[in-house]
Amino acid sequence: MxxxxxxxxxxxxxxxxxxxxxxxxxxxxxxxxxxxxxxxxxxxxxxxxxxxxxxxxxxxxDAAGLCEAFGRYLFQRFEVRFPHLLHRYASARELLDHVQSHIHEEVKVIYPGATPPSVTTHECEGGFIVAYRSHRAFAHIAFGLVQQCIVFYSEHSRVEWCPDSVSDQARFIIRPGTDSDAI
Known part of the structure; x- marks a missing residue:
């Protein structure tokens, strides 16, 4: 890592x-x-x-809560360290769609030998799903990253942890919401 x-x-x-x-x-x-x-x-x-x-x-x-808080913090650090990367995308969905094909590929260039997790997206009824898969058990960090990504793009959405998720394979559903639903 x-x-x-x-x-x-x-x-x-x-x-x-x-x-x-x-x-x-x-x-x-x-x-x-x-x-x-x-x-x-x-x-x-x-x-x-x-x-x-x-x-x-x-x-x-709770360790999961700490990891989620760290994920939110880490995204804020990415805002400082890699603003050029985040500003390429107009929305959280657009960024999340490109994590695997663009961002993690750039990570491999910046950090040779890095083995980033698999992060993919697909449509679902009423929103879209972010799927995380890794040999590392840090899905709660990924969940916090996704939460802060929504905040960064000032989107009013709910991010839900899918009940069948585990620490190395998780799915998060992102659905449009109101101001009171955000995150």
Missing amino acids: KGMIFVELMNFMDESFGADFTERVIEQADLPNEAAFTTVGNYPSEHAGALVEAASLLADA
């Missing part, structure tokens, strides 16, 4: 819970590299799982 994700995870914990909390998470996770990550490095995805598990335990918070 690319180091950029780890660096952003550490920043998310710092900003959300404080540097002392992050240090306790690092200690609790007991990683062999002591959570020394670089944006261009490659690290086992299990390290991210250990950090999330430790953060969940120390914050007494």
